[in-house]
Amino acid sequence: MRDLDYLKLLSQKYPNSRKAGAEIINLRAICALPKGTEYFFSDLHGEDRSFVHLLRSSSGIIRAKITETFGDMLSSQEQLDLANLIYYPDRIISNARQTGVDNAEWQKITIFRLVQIVKCVGRKYTRSKVRKKMPEDYAYAIDELLHNDAKDVDKKQYYQEIINGIIDVDAGDEFITALCGLIQNLTIDSLHIIGDIFDRGPHADVIMNELMNFHDVDIQWGNHDVSWMGAACGNTACIANVLRIATSYNSFDVLEDGYGINLRPLSMFAASTYADDPCDNFKIHQLDENKYDSVEPELAAKMCKAISIIQFKLEGQLIMQHPEYEMEDRLLLNNIDYDKHTVTIDGATYKLKDWNFPTVDPLHPYNLTIEEGELIHTLKMSFIHSPLLHKHIRFIYSHGAMYKICNNNLLYHGCIPMNNDGSFVEISNADGSFSGRSLMDYLNQMCIDAYFLDEVTDPVRKRKAVDLMWYLWCGKNSPLFGKDKITTFEHYFVDDKAACKETFNAYYSYTDNKEYVEKILSEFGLGCAGSHIINGHVPVEVKNGESPVKADGKLYVIDGGLSKAYHEKTGIAGYTLICNSHHLALAVHRSFTPGQEYTPKIVSTEEFEKRVMVRDTDVGRELKKQIDDLKELMEAYKNGLIKEK
Template sequence: MGPLPQGYEQKFLQSLSKDYPTVAAATEEIINLNAILKLPKPTEHFMSDVHGEAEAFGHILSSASGVIREKVDRVLGPGVPERERAEFATLIYYPERKLAQLKPLQSDVGAWYRQTLYRLIDVCRFMSSKYTRSFVRKRMPKGFRYIIDELLHAHFEDHDKDRYYGRILTAIVDTGRADAFIEAMCTLIRRLAVFRLHIVGDLFDRGARPDVILDQLIAHHSVDVQWGNHDVQWMGAAAGSEVCVASVIRTSLAYNNLETLEDGYGISLRPLSLFAEQTYANSDVSRFLPRAQPDCEDSQEDLWRTARMHKAIAVILFKLECAVIARNPDFGMQGRALLQHIDFQSFTVQADGRRWPLRDTYFPTVNRACPARLSRAEEDVLARLCQSFAESERLSRHVRFLYAKGGIYKKENGNLLFHGAVPMEADGRFATVHLGGETFAGRAWMDKCETLARQGFFAPPGSAARRQGQDFLWYLWCGPLSPVFGRAKMACFEQYFIGEPEACAEQKNPYYSFVENEDAAVAGQAVRRLFAEFGLDWAAGHIINGHVPVLAKNGERPVKAGGKLIVIDGGFCKAYHTRTGIAGYTLVFSSHGLSLRSHGPFESTQRAVEENLDILSTVNVFETADRRIYVEDTDEGCRLKGQIDDLEHLVAAYMRGDIKEQA
């Protein structure tokens, strides 16, 4: 026990004594906490860039990235046929749906129930072996805690195991509770497989159902999120930012993803559709045709209607961007107010120091004297769209979750997690940002970004602080020194209206040229600078990024800078599969070290349930710990040691008589 810290309040010990009213109670807790410190470190999983691919994400979440199947194989062993093990693993992933499929196929349902329950108990006991009984009990679904606890921790010195289990399981089956009990056991197994899940950004984008993913994460027992630029775009829209509302809709229409808006969040696009049909009905909108998936069932008429909406919202967006840029000169984005840089006589635009001819010159709502001004019809459409976003309770719930569980970056167990980049200059120094009369760089800039992002949602409605934060959420989406964007510009205007590859190029921040440099010395120096900035230990720490897909099929490796930087964007999104050659990564940090699981494409949940199809994953163990890692080596261990220290001070206060024990 260390010396009593300066300023240690007597009232704190008095408060602590309410939970531990006697020396015996306090010392018992000290013993319990010391026992926890000696347990193996629980397993963490890291994923990024899910991009709304709800079915694939849901399967990886349910299967713990293949970990559960490995445990099933280990517990059941080769004596159980592979087909039967696959079927059993699928039951754990999707118990309700798999039960409905399997029960009608059984000649003796009671016997099948008992065999299944025996196997679930065996798997659950195996997976709970490295946790305390208290921890496992807290992860148990309500309703069956007592009986599950008894089955997992029963001792058989005084009675026969099979007979004891048999009586309990027969009672469960005979009372009609077998299905509910199986579902509870499967839930517990899934919860024990992964102690904590880290999502390193971009839940949203082109995939159809990010809303379903967020429901799954809200239900997860332990998760955190490091925001990506697609996430902050939606956060800004939910906060009431007009430019973010327009930006979210533009992105959704560009990928023909109306499902997220309309089905996921109940946002009606009818006002935009009516306006677009009236305004752009007789124009060429071919450059605004959405990037539809090969399995798209929309008719050509539907796609052209979407294209007209796409152009309508894009023009509204570019007008709103001009206004945001004018309000915020510190953003340094005056060159991105491109509507104001159009010469409507020659139909050319000034961009990146050059004048480019426009390939689309139809701007029926643009006032040439004031290009950034919305027409009355556009104002009406935008107001109705913003109202629809504001009234979406589900979107509000999801975004509040992102604020509660998320941030720009996170340090945990020696690792630094962030989605994009820590902006750098060409010489390798951290980029200096001037904002509101202050100067920021490195970690200070990341902290300022998070402060302003929170301000945009939580500052009083209608206040200048709220408007400033809303504008900044848009900057985080596409600003040149945004840590979640990491590029010099978002070239949407150029792609629509210029089309030249040189104009459309989005230059990466120098951060990437340093940390991904093939020269190990250059990469190592940059990463060491990041370690020093964020207070990481070089021997044990890592930086974990997403945002930039790893082109594995071209031989690119996700582990960079001598193993100190790990990029885990493996192309979850179907559109990236052909580029990356895989369908996503899961980084696993267990008590034995670090491994990376690369996943193959996922067919569908229906086929997974009906045919026991699993995602094929390849495991690469790239860092093995010199010795097993224990709870005492983790951040949680530091917290528990602090609790032990507090309790030791309480015991000392009892012994001195400063605080009286309660009878």
Template sequence: MDAKYLDLLAQKYGSEEKVANEIINLEAILDLPKGTEHFVSDLHGEYHAFQHVLRNGSGNVKMKIQDLFQEELDEHKINEFATLIYYPEEKLKLVKSHFSQREDLYAWYEDTISRMLKLITHASSKYTRSKLRKALPEQFAYITEELLYKKEGYEDKTAYYTKILERLMSLGQADKLIIGLAYTTQRLVVDHLHVVGDIFDRGPDPDKIMDTLIDYHSVDIQWGNHDVLWVGAYAGSKVCLANIIRICARYNNLDIIEDVYGINLRPLLNIAEKYYSENPPFRPKRMAGDSLTEQEELQITKIHQAISIIQFKLESPIIKRRECLNMESRLLLEKVDYDKQEVTLQAGTYALKDTCFATIDPEDPAALLEEEQQVIDKLLFSFQHSEKLIRHMDFLMKKGSLYRRYNGNLLIHGCIPLEEDGTMKAMDIEGTSYAGRELLDVFEHYVRYAYAHPEETDDFATDMVWYLWTGENSSLFGKREMTTFERYFIQEKETHKERKNPYYHLREDVGVCRQLLEDFGLDPDQGRIINGHTPVKEIDGEDPIKAEGKMIVIDGGFSKAYQSTTGIAGYTLLYNSYGMQLVAHQHFDSQEDVLMQEADVHSVKRLVNEELERKKVRETNTGRKLQQEIEGLHNLLQYRYMK
């Protein structure tokens, strides 16, 4: 045992008794039931739906209320109480408006606070008192602890507890206590949150999701392809930045760029107004509630074209200077006959429609106009100097990774590239061949290097981050090629199809999933792969639980853009000491609808597995860390205090 480490432990605990006390405490924690893990994926800026799922713990809050009060409360009262836990500030206003007599309101306060304390006791049953204390509302921690640990049947303190409640109400503090207890309950029902990729793009509020995650008590993130696109832009990739702006224009979300992150789009609009006009394929997608004027829609349509052409131009030099990426087939600007307005692809020659090539020189199609170069340079500078964006990207890097091994399971957003026969697909990178876990580790190395060196804009690492967005062997993209150009300009839909990596049909095979788990150092008998990225089309009968439960796909369509094809509004997964449950969610309309209708939006819970014995903390990642701490403390006792 390292002497410096023992010195640090000795400074922290200070005496033999304190060391022994900590060993006893940690060893006792190992035998507690494991906490509940909550898995979400592909949030795509849908903040309000995500918030609701977070607040109700994918139905976990309601389940605990039913367990505790099903004999005492009818269904209406249970729903009313659950809604109070989800949205305490708003629900309190509605409830209080129904009371005309102060005595009736005080009686409601007393009953409600009593039930909330019982619920917290129930929800915290597998936590230490210390952990519960940290979750209590700070301003009421002392009072709450007194009320939580009161003993029924002890008459000596009855007046004491009654006086606490009376004074809380008479001093106008009851609302604040109820709000604090509601958020404590939300925190207790989920011990740890996993976000299995794609926080950004398509939806309107990824920034609000990031702010929520930054404040969340325990979270990790597996980067999605859209998340890495934003990381790449900060890391200096102009083509990643162009993709971000193009997607925001496509989904009418440019205010994220301009209003939320403070990046001036006026120079881009000036180019757009100068060179582009109305063009139907570039009109922004409209969602329910959108209120665009014709002028605003036309401006976005022009911006969409301007940034798309800049993106296509920026792709070419990367493809040419990085032969190992094997993307020569995507040099499409060079494959266009600008006189005939047609393009030659591997499958044949196709006529082009709705083109917008005003800034393209047929002799050098990838060359940026000087004004285009100036615009993308200014945008990159603004992107790399946005204080709020830097804070969000720093958190994404701190809490994120390409994959995570957690409590015996493999969490990954996209795929592990495979050959058709199920073997790991290899990629040659700078003279070395990588496959499987090694390939993903190399990808992550380049992401982290590029992020740490944002001043290097055309280096290999930054180009590799872009490759993760669009490359054939990318574990995040997982398709042969990205057909953005074809979807804009070619009518024949067979050219739009993006052929998936064999992983996406081989993941139905138990043997393949076991092989993947072994490659990542996990037990194939106990482990599972938790996947996002590809929306499960439940409406067509697709099953999110694959390979006899070894593979669970939880992208069910949080993004409104997918819900018409999936038939639901997302999956989430719960994993507690009893096993796993997959939750399918109905469409989330609004917080107001939940408050007025008092109805959750989760629908069906499906049991993935049931543990024969409750899983304990000692069997988790946290347990392994605690065991290392215990070993260090035993060494401290042996070498410092028992000589």
């Protein structure tokens, strides 16, 4: 018999055998349903329009469901129009009003078609689950229309009056919008974001708002995410890094309009300090136009250089304070010959393509000037006191982690650091030695401590954790970075491409080897049969013949990526991995162009031997535990240990 106190607590919800038995019947029935469809995205990089479209279109699945439902009954253009209505109901409804069509007739036809799509996408769920996803005001009407029996002549007028009533009270547009939202909600049962929501693209803040409104989402932190998390914790090196990338990629809107970060002190400092410096090597990547905060390219380049120099100084300070990082090779400001305009890197000497360092003291290159110190303090206060930023960061913490084990799949952003011989890299510090899963668990806790640990209670650990956030961004053994070094300085100051080479961790040389992938799965307690590793971080160069499916289908790399900065290199715009009850499939994205059809190509990569039901999932295992608990409760009622009410 289970703990009697627990059963007594359970009896408050199920006060008699009849109610407990009814719940067992319900849970057993749910276990016999097909599993919901999981969607896996990675490396969103602030590309809000592309991601929002993929989310609302379910990466092309809604378009496929329309074809499945109507076939030849609707033309290709009619199907596309219906799909766009589901994705963007407000915009399409507004356009329909302006075309002069009979609005009432259009609404009747549209409601009928949308109800058919809801039936298609909702047929593997319980009526209860579908109803819970309906907007409360229209739940009754939607539920009745969904279960309309065309053969039931007695209710024919009844169903017609539901629709007539909706239109007569001028609720047609709202009802259509509600149906569109329900279709989107039902198509994606759960959403997994495998890292790198931030940087490069125009609006990571918009993406975060979308994720916070989604019904079931989890996030595996990426190195770009952890840089923003570190910035929110007050890590000044992370703050400088975030600002450097934003100024480099013309992402001023997300900072000032999105998060309220005041960039005027930086622009004034940069304009004054680098007044006569063209800062040619820091010119922005003009990928997107800013709507609210347009900055002249010349000033943006000066801002980028100013914050980059500050970043190199702050990073140098961290490296010297933490010898355990083993990153002394990144102390490059003291390797510069300021008279000869050269820099020595890994024993080789290179000519600098920019040797204007007005704020660097050659004798003390990592000391901030008084003005730089005041500037970074002001910027730090702006990050610390941004309400929306902290709302988003708290969500990333509450719904995220370094990794996740879900339905026999292992999800993480970058890698599990490995040595050249295939063993796991071991990291040792005052807290102990960590490798493989224990390393991921340790770093996960340190990330939590960086944000939530009370500085007054444990200032030493708090500072250590906050500093480590920068290491996770670019440290040589960071699972989120996965390279031997980051060559930001070289890209700005050295022309020789050999100096900019970044070598991937040995993990990436083993990703095609099934034996080593299964070794990692075993490290995390997963069996080999039916398990996969799903990660992102590294763009898949499809145009060069690279495949995202590796190790005989045991590992998926789903970063293509969405970022426009990668499209020329990869030849595509990323992937969505889709896992339903029948198969695993990849949706291959194309570059997003507003107003044009953007339906990804969907390719099945693994057919399951038998259909996966809810009972085969993590949710099913939890339901089984609940059933066992309820059986114990019924036994306690039967034996008189607990009195029924």
